[in-house]
Amino acid sequence: MFKKIVLSLLIIVGISLRAQSAGINFQKIDLEAAKKIAAKENKLIFIDLFTTWCGPCKLMAKNTFTDPRIGEMFNKNFVNIALDAEKEGINLAKEFKVVNYPSFLFLDPKGKLVQYDFGYYNAEQFLGVGASVLGKKMSQSGKTLDQVKGKMVGDKIDNFNAKDHLGNTFSSSKENQKLVIVFIRGQWCPYCNKYIETLQKLSPELKSKNARLVIISPEKPEFIEKTLSKTKTDYTVLYDEGYKIAEAFDVLYTPDSETLNLYNSKLKEDFADSRSDHSGRLPVSATFILNESKEITWRHFETDYKKRASVEDILKNLN
Structure with missing residues (x-):
């Protein structure tokens, strides 16, 4: 009987721990x-300012902060703390003139305000808030579209490794062929999908020109599966x-905030969850031929x- 009780308690604790780890780790x-952790780990700071009497605060804690998608985004990109605005958070509430609860302060590692929000958000809506903040971070530290120039003819590209949707590793240095490198934005982009279909016309010519075409996507393997399904491509x-x-090819940029908001609202998880972070960064849809x-x-x-x-220009320049 005692063993059964212990086993039951362990199961309950395990379930509880999994539930806690799924959401935001405050x-x-x-x-x-x-601030010290944020500076060391190159993260922003998220502060949930709440009160014990605030109904929406309790709903955020129960419904939104426990969502696995919220946990994934915030634990990866933010140092998260929750403070009672009438106790340990009282000075912050005064400093930022907070009068609404819950209030959300997004700060940089120096404590400077990046974005302020308040009120109840469901998980879907709060993902958009997080994406907006991360977009502002990247716009400060990353390149805008007009700042990226792309590597030039004559530049040598160092070896790069990446995995395909099956987990197979591609290493550019092991390729003895010419490489046609094509960057796409993702399976959600109809122009990218149409272009990949068009590139199938190259396939019969590549072998005779000792060349291999490789498509580079910023999306995770499960989303690359969608690219393959939509385009029926045989390319890597x-x-x-x-x-x-x-x-490495200098094609990475951060879209402006208006574009990011549009993509996040229209494409939802197809955009927000498809890449290795929630910064909204994308590659320019460029093509390079490497000897x-x-x-x-x-x-x-x-x-x-x-x-x-x-297709004609690619073939002409593969000679």
């Missing part, structure tokens, strides 16, 4: 400690985790995602 630290599609390949030494011999770089390299 650390029991003060703002100064949060690689997951550019952490945008490392896009950065056997992995030097760029030709490129098509156009910031307008509707304009892509033609």
